[in-house]
Ligand SMILES: Nc1ncnc2c1ncn2[C@@H]1O[C@H](COP(=O)(O)OP(=O)(O)OP(=O)(O)O)[C@@H](O)[C@H]1O
Ligand SMILES: Nc1ncnc2c1ncn2[C@@H]1O[C@H](COP(=O)(O)OP(=O)(O)O)[C@@H](O)[C@H]1O
Ligand code: SF4
């Protein structure tokens with residue numbers, strides 16, 4: 001490997017984020033006043049009906065680490081990302097930032113944590129105010145947060161724009177006057193302007209053309225090196241995650257099914273779902289690929305299968321899998337998987 | 348002459364010098380500006396390029412689905428020996444859905460939300476052949492089974508909204524296959540789907556082409572899909588094919604600087620963590636293309652010669668470039 005590269009090993013072992021037993025249930029309908037009141041009084045009502053977007057999810061991200069979060073549509077990636085970024089409170093579980101329990105933070109600490117964790121979205125256009133000039137989009141938050149004063153603002157915005165590969169000469173332009181890749185850079189610049197420690201990138205390169213996607217991935221890697229950033233990198237694109245992440249977390253229908261250092265996960269996937277994902281991931285190659293090793297549809301999160309969520313599609317499923325939920329078990333110093341047969345099914 | 352005899356005489360599809368232009372108020376948008384393609388029986392051709400390069404307009408042109416202000420201004424499209432650019436609209440309607448079919452990124456372009464799947468499939472069959480209802484229903488059921496829809500008999504009575512995105516796309520594919528067309532044009536049909544569902548559809552399509560001899564053009568921006576699926580590839584940039592050849596050859600030895608950059612910009616396992624190749628700049632606007640090679644402003648090899656338009660070279664691996672990469676240069 002030619003480029004000097006930080007790995008999970010030489011990154012300091014402090015979790016920036018540590019989420020434990022996170023659950024998130026979106027109710028089908030909001031409970032009425034009387035129901036809320038009865039519940040508050042402890043009335044024995046049935047569990048409210050809803051989509052269980054996250055079911056007992058635990059995840060840690062170490063300082064300086066890039067964790068890739070992978071899974072198919074609707075499995076809960078964005079929901080977890082939003083909870084970690086503090087945009088949405090979970091319905092169960094606890095969240096620590098730099099070792100401190102969120103529930104125990106003072107208002108000031110909570111505010112600082114919120115600034116330190118920034119989120120970058122898939123659609124750079126929808127998240128940029130079309131009526132504001134780039135200079136204002138990037139400069140607004142650092143001014144509000146007192147990171148820079150009025151006198152220094154212009155130079156600060158120039159510096160951030162340069163860092164993100166946008167010519168400061170364009171700072172008086174509006175978002176629509178930029179290409180998709182440039183708009184994504186503006187979104188990144190806006191997030192970086194408040195000097196965050198942690199970036200949650202939700203499908204941040206998915207909407208970009210391949211050649212532009214490469215520019216933005218390179219930018220993320222440069223920023224990590226120069227600013228010592230930590231990332232949660234959400235993507236359905238295994239190729240991108242393999243390229244950029246130190247560690248990968250695989251989700252299926254609201255649960256974490258496997259996590260391992262990137263090289264280990266790609267070389268030796270232990271969960272049958274991970275194995276299927278890797279086998280079916282299109283790769284640039286000079287030979288034909290045998291697609292379609294996995295059958296069946298992705299089940300609805302409204303009505304997930306019993307036991308192991310993957311059992312209706314799993315070639316190894318047994319009766320136990322249909323009734324008993326497999327726990328996420330450690331299978332080595334850094335790897336774990338949630339499968340009753342994880343030891344046997346490893347390649 | 349029988350159709351079999353014709354197909355032996357020439358490939359299923361032969362496109363020469365196709366130009367499709369849009370005459371807009373802002374100027375003439377030359378979305379397709381001299382495209383040559385051939386696809387043989389049972390062959391899969393990948394048409395790849397970045398967004399706006401003219402892939403979809405090429406696909407629509409093949410089916411005669413270009414509306415004003417757009418028009419095919421030049422070139423020839425021959426399907427199983429029959430010229431389509433001069434065919435009457437009535438003849439094109441006969442051919443569409445019967446000898447040539449299209450699958451879109453959004454399956455609802457094909458499906459009618461208020462009709463049962465059965466009704467839609469039976470109507471498609473009866474539009475082109477004389478066939479009784481019971482027989483048509485049986486053929487529809489078989490077609491659904493072939494694209495991997497479980498319990499097809501019951502599914503015939505469902506409406507599109509009762510299917511997942513992946514299943515809807517399969518139904519659209521089943522409809523495209525009903526008449527065993529000579530050619531299917533598939534425009535990014537798996538882009539919105541998840542990896543495992545995409546893979547199922549790719550596997551089904553691969554098998555069907557092999558078994559029925561249908562020629563397939565698979566349009567996508569994703570070179571990785573093409574490399575695993577197609578026999579040959581055509582790389583499109585700013586309305587023109589810049590490189591075409593056997594997929595393995597083009598991936599291993601790209602000759603056009605754009606293809607070279609495109610392959611280098613795809614994250615791949617053997618260069619984990621390294622910087623990706625960046626193609627500088629961005630895709631040009633059709634209204635302000637440079638006069639010569641359209642890639643020149645982004646090309647490291649550009650010189651004065653590139654101020655003229657390069658022609659597509661001859662041979663099995665064609666390239667449109669004055670200074671193509673040597674075969675020895677690594678991708
Ligand atoms: N505000 C909401 N109200 C109700 N349900 C929701 C809400 N947000 C998400 N969900 C549901 O929670 C589940 C997880 O959604 P989420 O957006 O986290 O998925 P994702 O993994 O990011 O998917 P994608 O890859 O499609 O972005 C889905 O079933 C979704 O429909
Ligand atoms: N109806 C239309 N009117 C004007 N321009 C069009 C029309 N349809 C497509 N174009 C232009 O043609 C070019 C190629 O488009 P398209 O074939 O859709 O690209 P892609 O390669 O992404 O499929 C684009 O610049 C697009 O704006
Ligand atoms: S627990 Fe059972 S069904 Fe689930 S992945 Fe493992 S073997 Fe398959």
Ligand code: SF4
Pocket residue numbers: 603604605640641642643644646647648649650652653657667668669670671
């Ligand atoms: S013709 Fe010239 S500018 Fe165009 S791709 Fe070739 S070398 Fe580059």
Ligand SMILES: [Mg+2]
Pocket residue numbers: 077078079202
């Ligand atoms: Mg999401």
Ligand SMILES: [Mg+2]
Pocket residue numbers: 402403404534
């Ligand atoms: Mg298109």
